[in-house]
Amino acid sequence: MSRLDFDFYESEDPVWNPALLTIPVPGIRKMVNLAATMDDVIHLSIGQPDAPAPPHVIQAGVDALQAGQTGYTMDAGLPELLDALAEYNGERYGRTISPENILVTTGATEAIYLALSAVSAPGREFIVADPSFMLYAPLIRMHGGEVRYVPTRVENNHQLDPQEVIDAIDSNTHAIILNSPSNPTGTVYPRETVETIVQEAAYRGIYVISDEVYDHLVYDNRDYASVLSCCSDLDHVMIISSFSKTFSMAGMRIGWLIASQGAIKKLRRYHMFTTTVANTPCQWAGVAALKGPRAFIDDIQENYKKRRNRLVQLVEQTPHLEGYMPEGAFYLFPSLPEGVNGNNVALRMLRETGVCTIAGDTFGESCRNALRFSYATSIENIERAFERIIPWMERQDFG
Ligand SMILES: Cc1ncc(COP(=O)(O)O)c(C=O)c1O
DSSP: OHHHHHHHHHOOOTTSOGGGGGSOOOHHHHHHHHHHTSSSOEEOOOOSOSSOOOHHHHHHHHHHHHTTOOSOOOTTOOHHHHHHHHHHHHHHHTSOOOGGGEEEESHHHHHHHHHHHHHOOTTOEEEEEESOOTTHHHHHHHTTOEEEEEEOOGGGTTOOOHHHHHHHOOTTEEEEEEOSSOTTTOOOOOHHHHHHHHHHHHHHTOEEEEEOTTTTOBOTTOOOOOGGGTOSSSTTEEEEEESTTTTSOGGGOOEEEEOOHHHHHHHHHHHHTTTSSOOHHHHHHHHHHHHSOOTHHHHHHHHHHHHHHHHHHHHHTSTTOBOOOOOBTTEEOOBOSTTOOHHHHHHHHHHHHOEEOEEGGGGOSTTTTBEEEEOOSOHHHHHHHHHHHHHHHHTOOOO
16 A cells, blocks of 8 residues: 555656645554554554444434435535534534525535635745644645745644744735644644734735634633634634534544635536535434433543543653653644654554554654544553553653
């Protein structure tokens, strides 16, 4: 598999659009593919919940299939799902959202693809936190846009400094990408940060594209500042989320994008030329997820919080790793000493201890000495992993 990746990306065969060269060989695939050839691997690499979707959600998908719901829906999405999303987001964020403000997509991934490729063009600059989820920069560059990174730092819990974002805005800035809680850092931006950025962007006529797929995975009773609750209107914002993380529905592939009605009309046309519509029975499962009991989300939060606390403790006990307390998602992104190549460390650690993590350079340029640990796995697995990692790190000499 990694051999195929190499052939594909390095090939000089003229059939391929050179724009595809902006897509890196995915660091996650590289590690997971290597791990698949090994025995007794403990994964701290996984970016999806370790529990299945709730039974009522699965049942709704099965019922939809059995009722013959196997055709296309309306292009914007199943009307029942659009209504449910409008109500759910309107209630959660205290504003009126109409179904015409929403587009249902094939996971948040399609929404990100549509949003970025619809607005990226040569000469346009996009402000992106470094590190950030690996889709943003390649999609911007694939369509000719340029990425202006604003680095975040481990000693500051990877918080995004709103003033650094504002200072990075210039006459070519077209949009700011936000992702709170963040993959790979787990950082949740406080309301002041989101409000300051959203207000400045609106004032300057710049779009804010906000990826909020971890919006429910926020711990310690922290306030969650969705862009939807920080903007005065939807004119310059696109808010993206999905059922993947909160409802353990990653494989069911249903996400959504909320924006002005004008933006949704344009994106609907584009959506018809990419995926046509999202998966119909899984849209019905999405309706059940929003209309059914949601108390299990509290249990999930409590469970992730315990795992996070244990992981943070274990990282504190590990030589050469500098951690912090992430407030959301299910990731921690500790640093190795300055100048150490995280890629080499992740590979050697996998080969020599059987623990699979993801190297920092998968997520940007300023964090090559970091490793991403996912705690979407049991405390027992996390503890077993560190029984191997700590003695291994004790033997390393990065001097
Ligand atoms: C920040 C972020 N955005 C989007 C996605 C993709 O979500 P979906 O499964 O809904 O396409 C992920 C998945 O890991 C993610 O971490």
